[in-house]
Amino acid sequence: MISNLNVQDRFNKELPADPTTENGRRKVMEACFSYVKPKATANPRMLHVSPEMLDELGLTATDAQSEAFVQVLSGNEIQPGTNPYAMCYGGHQFGNWAGQLGDGRAINLAEVEHEGKHWVLQLKGAGETPYSRTADGLAVLRSSIREYLCSEAMYHLEVPTTRALSLALTGDQVLRDALYDGNPEYEKGAIVCRVAPSFLRFGSYEIFAARRDAKTLRTLVDYTIKHHFPHLGEPSKETYLQFFKEVGQKSIDMVMHWQRVGFVHGVMNTDNMSILGQTIDYGPYGWLEGYDHGWTPNTTDFAQKRYRYGTQLQVALWNLNQLANALYPLIGQTEALEAALKELSDGLEPARLDMMKSKLGLFEADKNDAQLVEALETVLQRSETDMTIFFRNLADFKKDGTANGLSLIANAFYRPDEITGALEEEWKAWFMKYEDRLEQETKNEGERKAAMNGVNPKYVLRNYMAQLAIDAADNGDYSVLDELFDLLKLPYAEQPDNEKWFDKRPEWAKHKIGCSMLSCSS
Structure with a gap:
């Protein structure tokens, strides 16, 4: 037991649960989640812990060094007083309705409160759930390092994001086909503990609208407003409309930050869009190296380039249109929703111009x-x-x-x-x-330079940098992981001792798997 965790579960206490408790693949109807326990790991070992997230949760370095911390955050033990679960949701993937998706390799361990903040602890790669379909629910070291480093790096870049608490090896071997080319290999298994106020996403609402389950849809929306948008007041059609507008603006603001720092998500499906406007699900992401509106890091998207850098704002708007459709049964006002979408659309170009002007020091x-x-x-x-x-x-x-x-x-x-x-x-x-x-x-020269350096980072998690950390970790060397984690805490600072990381992508990385070519298993 992690003794200092102040567990305050509410999602699995206030929302309808899947009545079936066995962990088998199935359609889950009229329920927001299914109870499921993480898969036991062979020989868990904690590789890295975020001191900042420890503090946010009210934990200490001593807590992080305990055996209980390792066992709970690798899925081997259940924290007393908790009941882990996987969430049910659907989504549009690459523009097409995919039906039920859900947490196929994510398990929510517990909800924690500390100093007025509420956090969900979620293990990614902790085993099968009812939503795993044909997958094993596990994760490998390379993808886990990328998620762990990037979520914390984005936070320090001041980009809205989910966070990461810990990165652990499981001691298990996991079979993965990195590029979906028919050549699977065994890799080291790993688990990231992700942290966010909520992991609800657009698809959480779409699934019930698609099934014409207005009752569960209303229950979930009311829960969301109560706990995450309480300033909107009591449920009503007008409250639901204001909820949509606020989610819309938060989503656009998030993607505008992506554009500012050159981040490309790679797979902006509606099930990867947080209802809180936070970057979620770090899979085949990447940072622009050469400035190119047509670049995407996702090999699955190379032909269509739906989720390339230059279309991310338009895709966010498309996704919001799907959310509007999902909320329509509660709002019932087509014109009002269309007006809200138009207002968001009309604001894109002025907001993007303001963002680009800030990068250029034009005020x-x-x-x-x-x-x-x-x-x-x-x-x-x-x-x-x-x-x-x-x-x-x-x-x-x-x-x-x-x-x-x-x-x-x-x-x-x-x-x-x-x-x-x-x-x-x-x-x-x-x-x-x-x-x-x-x-x-x-502004004088000094003021302009300071302002520009406050929005134009000097250090980002370039694709080759993450790959260097992965390659070293595969050989049991975690020093690059440590170095990058510390570097990326101060992305806007000069850091004279770290000038080697302020450099272009090396030639060897231009076409290397993991640097320029990534898949959803990355």
């Missing part, structure tokens, strides 16, 4: 700013240009003409020899316009 109004941003995005994609390095270095540009723009960003180009002739002239022309535009700014 005054100018009618030509949209054209300036468009011209930049065009020239950025003429030759492979590193997004993170470009925007970070741009903060050193001087509006008095003493700093040459191209020399400032030279190390952002993957092929510097391509920046000649017409392309070089295009870059020079853009910098001239940028210099002219900066003359309108009232």
Whole structure:
């Protein structure tokens, strides 16, 4: 038993449960969850624990070093007074209704309260559930490292996200086909303990609307508002509409943050969209290296590129349309929902322009700013240009003409020899316009640089960096994991001792599995 956990379960006490308690694959009707116990692991070992999340939960380093901590967070023991469960939900996957999905490899252990905050502890990779379909419900070390590092990195980037408490090896071997190419191999099993105020997602509501189960839908929506949107007041059609509007804005704000830092989720299905507007389910994600609106890290999406960087905002809106359809039985007002969606849609371009202007250090109004941003995005994609390095270095540009723009960003180009002739002239022309535009700014150089460095990170979890941590961990070396975890706590700081991580993707990583090619098993 982890003695200092203040367990305060409510999801599995206030919502309808699946009456069948045996752990077999099945359709679960008129229930929000199924009780299920994690699968026992052979020889669990804790690899890493987030000190920040320990503190959030009211736990100490001493707690994290206990045998009980290892056993509970690897699924080997059940915390007394708890009743673990897997959630039922559906979803649209790559634009098509997939029916019942649910927590196929996630098990909610308990809900915890500390200092006025409520958290759900969820194990990812802890075994089969009624929603596992043909899968084993397990996870491997590489995907677990990626989830653990990225969720905490996103938090420090100030991107809304679920968190991670711990990363453990299970001692088991798990068979995985990394690229779905018919070549499965055994890999080290691992479990991440994810933490969030809730793991409800759009698909949690879609499943009941699709089944015309208005009773359970209303029960779940009322529960959600009561515990996560209490300021909206008592349930009513107007409350449900305001609930949708708020979820919509939170979702758009989240994706705008993704765009700001160059994050690509890779699989924006409606079952991967948090109702709280938090980044959830870190699978085949990646960070833009070369600035490219068409890039996606997901091999499954290479042909369609539905979830590429440049479409993430539009996909969020599409997903919100599906949520609106799911909530319609409770609201019954087509025009009101359509108006809410239109308001969100109309706000996309102005909000994106404001975000891009912040990255450029432009804070005054100018009618030509949209054209300036468009011209930049065009020239950025003429030759492979590193997004993170470009925007970070741009903060050193001087509006008095003493700093040459191209020399400032030279190390952002993957092929510097391509920046000649017409392309070089295009870059020079853009910098001239940028210099002219900066003359309108009232912030001094120091203030502008500080503001730009506050939105343009110096360090992100580049795909090759995560792979280096994975490769080392596969060989029993966890020093890279430790180093990156600490590095990514201060993504906007200079960190002179860590300059080696402020560099372009190495050539070996351009086409390496795990760096540029990822699947849903990643």
